[in-house]
Amino acid sequence: MTQPVVGHLDPVFFQIMDDVCEMLRRIFHTGNTVTMPISATGTGAMETACVNVLERGDTAIVCRNGYFGVRLADIAQRCGANTVMVDSPWGKPADLNALEDALNANPGTKMVGLVHAETSTGAITPLQDAIDLTHRHGALVIADAVTSLGSHDVQVDDWDIDVCYSASQKCLGAPPGLAPISFGERAMDVINKRESTVESFYFNLQGVAEYWNETQRVYHHTSPITMIYAMRESLRMMMEEGLEEQHDRHARVATGLRAGLTAMGLDLATDPGYQLNPITVVNAPEGVNEAEVRARLLNDFDIEVSGGLGEFRGRVWRVGMMGNGARETSVLALLSALEVILGDMDYEVAYGASVAAAQRSFANHGD
Amino acid sequence: MTQPVVGHLDPVFFQIMDDVCEMLRRIFHTGNTVTMPISATGTGAMETACVNVLERGDTAIVCRNGYFGVRLADIAQRCGANTVMVDSPWGKPADLNALEDALNANPGTKMVGLVHAETSTGAITPLQDAIDLTHRHGALVIADAVTSLGSHDVQVDDWDIDVCYSASQKCLGAPPGLAPISFGERAMDVINKRESTVESFYFNLQGVAEYWNETQRVYHHTSPITMIYAMRESLRMMMEEGLEEQHDRHARVATGLRAGLTAMGLDLATDPGYQLNPITVVNAPEGVNEAEVRARLLNDFDIEVSGGLGEFRGRVWRVGMMGNGARETSVLALLSALEVILGDMDYEVAYGASVAAAQRSFANHGD
Numbered sequence A, B: 001m002t003q004p005v006v007g008h009l010d011p012v013f014f015q016i017m018d019d020v021c022e023m024l025r026r027i028f029h030t031g032n033t034v035t036m037p038i039s040a041t042g043t044g045a046m047e048t049a050c051v052n053v054l055e056r057g058d059t060a061i062v063c064r065n066g067y068f069g070v071r072l073a074d075i076a077q078r079c080g081a082n083t084v085m086v087d088s089p090w091g092k093p094a095d096l097n098a099l100e101d102a103l104n105a106n107p108g109t110k111m112v113g114l115v116h117a118e119t120s121t122g123a124i125t126p127l128q129d130a131i132d133l134t135h136r137h138g139a140l141v142i143a144d145a146v147t148s149l150g151s152h153d154v155q156v157d158d159w160d161i162d163v164c165y166s167a168s169q170k171c172l173g174a175p176p177g178l179a180p181i182s183f184g185e186r187a188m189d190v191i192n193k194r195e196s197t198v199e200s201f202y203f204n205l206q207g208v209a210e211y212w213n214e215t216q217r218v219y220h221h222t223s224p225i226t227m228i229y230a231m232r233e234s235l236r237m238m239m240e241e242g243l244e245e246q247h248d249r250h251a252r253v254a255t256g257l258r259a260g261l262t263a264m265g266l267d268l269a270t271d272p273g274y275q276l277n278p279i280t281v282v283n284a285p286e287g288v289n290e291a292e293v294r295a296r297l298l299n300d301f302d303i304e305v306s307g308g309l310g311e312f313r314g315r316v317w318r319v320g321m322m323g324n325g326a327r328e329t330s331v332l333a334l335l336s337a338l339e340v341i342l343g344d345m346d347y348e349v350a351y352g353a354s355v356a357a358a359q360r361s362f363a364n365h366g367d
Helices: A011-028 A042-053 A067-078 A096-105 A128-136 A185-192 A205-212 A225-241 A243-263 A290-301 A328-344 A353-364 B011-028 B042-053 B067-078 B096-105 B128-136 B185-192 B205-212 B225-241 B243-263 B290-301 B328-344 B353-364
Strands: A035-038 A059-064 A082-087 A111-115 A140-144 A163-165 A179-183 A279-283 A316-320 B035-038 B059-064 B082-087 B111-115 B140-144 B163-165 B179-183 B279-283 B316-320
Touching (some): A011 A035, A011 A179, A042 A067, A042 A111, A042 A163, A067 A140, A111 A128, A128 A140, A225 A243, A243 A279, A328 A353, B035 B205, B042 B179, B042 B185, B059 B067, B067 B082, B067 B111, B140 B185, B243 B279, B290 B316, B290 B328
Antiparallel strands (some): A035 A179, A279 A316, B163 B179
16 A cells, blocks of 8 residues: 555556456455445445345345344435335344245335345345345345455355445455445346436446456546555455465364353354354343453553444344454454453353353364 | 554544544645544445435436536435436536526525536636525535545635535545545534435435544544545645645646646646646547547556546547646656557657646746
8 A cells, every 4th residue: 555656547557457367256255347445435336236236116025133234224225116025133144934924925026135244233145045035036135245245255246246345344354445246247238228317426336347347448437546556455365375265264263262262151142053254143141341351452452343233232242253353363362351350240250261162163163 | 554553432443533534634735523534435425315314205406517416316316305407518618697597597596506626627717706696596406526625725614605626636645545525514404404304324414423523433434444545634734734725736737737637739628727636628639539548648657547438438538637647747748648648540740849838837836
């Protein structure tokens, strides 16, 4: 990011843009031409997906099993879609039976929104069955992979995801501010056949894609040059490590973290069969002031743990171990800090037990 | 930008946010509480202004005297407003008589869009009379100060601008990717009394402002932390130099540049009474391949000059001398490079004359 800022129409920058797009295609596992970063955070990509696909009066179904499903439904509604909610409990994956009922009850549904990795609850929703089901009903799938891309398998082509997006600052390991997105042919057909103008200029895919397309390069808005430099570098680092290796590292670190937290007597908020690796959501124990614990972690130990969002506000801790931060040492530092803080709060702590459990887990990983 | 990326809800970051807002208020010359950077480029701020103020069926008037006026009208239309165009020739300021006619012909107009500094033509439109006129008709003024903020006077409170926005990468001297915006009380009243939901989530002012407001800090979207660091530093550098001094530097550099270009026999595309300082728009002389000149400037001299947009495409060079780039040495480098390139192209050049004219202008500045 300290490289000189060149112009957004400088041929030198075009090469950087092409590098970014090519690496994003490898990470999304797609041949989709329309694959690039949106000049906004993940929420901007969520809006880009909805505002281009949906027209006023369309029907959309959104599976809500956490805060970002709620947000996706909100955005679909702002786009003027009749939005049908398929709710399932926070901490669990989306409910496919309820999705099937909703698709049956709403023939002509244009889009189904699914959150692959629900950052608010730590739950992953396996996508393949939901995608097949949605396609049998003739609808498009929009999949939110903000927290899964780079830590879990995301197969845009094999799974046949129509629109998939992520964000720079999670498992891709760049600073926040960019949001990669990929549109498949089925989605592009729908967008090209729109009757109404896309209601956003900034997120209008046609304009954005004409700038990113290597044969067009038409000015749409000034690209955030420095952020694109950062993303190229973070993607190169991913390529250097290898995608499989990066996924395995996230799994190893998360498994050790969960072992340590459990050894400390803490409960995880996420259905055991559906736990994300980059983020672990822990129920704050009764009688402990969860915000005070987070404040002490930050102030005394330089460790940031997030609080709960929405329904989980004030009830959980969300521990991110993602991108370059997903390291064994981060786990050990957190566990030992938590032991100290919880011990001070009269929570019964067997000092050292959590760190030992994590270490055993790391050592046994892959056996 | 090389500082560690902290969390968007870290108290350390809140202080940085407050610093940014406070300096932005000083630069906008406003006491407006709702003053902060949007997590997008200038076009995103343009959309933020329109999508929050306008509801479907409202009437908007947009003065179009260049490419960004055209864009502002496009965005107002995407917001569902009946959009009345007040056109005036490119290179000239907005036409206030025509604006008055349009206001008279469209009672109940909600918003008038004005581009203070038209980056595509190099023309500045003095705002005070247009604002007074608009307010007499009960409408709000949205003013685009993307290229003027930091190089020309922009007085949000004294002039009574209702919504004013800019961009990080022009005269504020930060990398592209953020767009400062300020909303006055009259605009906030209109927004608070909306009947319909704002159609964008990402640009929804209520959500953005709740995060930036120092007493709320509610998560809306992940802030582009590193970009905010960059903007704080660029604003500090502006404070160090002084706003008056920075304006004067832009004027001194632009005056010298214009003197040099004129001495080279080139014509400026902008009405002489309304020339912006940060950007100088030059008519490419007949018989000269303008794109080739720009390519040689970039490849042989590392100097980027922009081509024309819209009506001006293929006809003009746009020379930006803005932010930290607005320096006498930049002017001399460009003029001497242009002499070499144009001389090679059988354009008659009196070598050295343009540089001498610029030097005389610099020396006489302020007399």
